[in-house]
Amino acid sequence: MKYARLTKEQFDELHPEFVNFLATQTIDKAEWDKIKVEKPEVAEQELDIFSDLIWEGVLSRAEYLENFSKNHIFLFQCFEKHIESIVLKSMVADTNFLTKEGLQWLSDNMFTENIEMKIGKKEYVEERNISIFGLIQQGSFLSDGQLFKQINSIVNS
Structure with a gap:
């Protein structure tokens, strides 16, 4: 299998x-x-x-994936040969991105010192679909990519 x-x-x-x-x-x-x-x-x-x-x-x-945890948000865009990522990390310990309030806090603090943002690109080590499946097994889910696109367009403008 x-x-x-x-x-x-x-x-x-x-x-x-x-x-x-x-x-x-x-x-x-x-x-x-x-x-x-x-x-x-x-x-x-x-x-x-x-x-x-x-x-x-x-x-x-699959084109976009998201993975939310208490203090991190991982956003991915999947291409044929590589994957691009945006990782958001709260620098405030009691933030919880798993709540509505936490997401509102993110919106209010997105481009402040309270949020660490890392942008990356990586070639697939394994076959594309196996790599994406691995991300799903780690808690990622398919998305419409709206959050990735919004952040990406701001960063690249």
């Missing part, structure tokens, strides 16, 4: 796609039910293959 198996909730959400996936292998509901009982290892393989296909599609389209 290249990525990770989807959760039960994700499989439930993607049920129609999974049915189509099985249909491409000429497996109908009766056949699938039989496989689950008689050959659970084959059923497990099918779940893993489908999970990898879904992840591959999602990761191939």
Whole structure:
């Protein structure tokens, strides 16, 4: 398995796609039910293959990621060969970017000595999608990139 198996909730959400996936292998509901009982290892393989296909599609389209913690915000823009990052760090210990108040504080203090900003660019060490998946496993999530674009446009103007 290249990525990770989807959760039960994700499989439930993607049920129609999974049915189509099985249909491409000429497996109908009766056949699938039989496989689950008689050959659970084959059923497990099918779940893993489908999970990898879904992840591959999602990761191939991924352009922006965000990761928030109490005192840091990591923003990423994913390109074909490299990734660019903006890292914001609060220099005030009791700031909490995980709250609405913390984000308001960030807005009020963005370009002051209270916020340390680092901008970076890095070539992928591994395959692009594997690298992006690693960031997701560390807590990043896909985003529309609005915050990255806003900060990037101010910094580059």
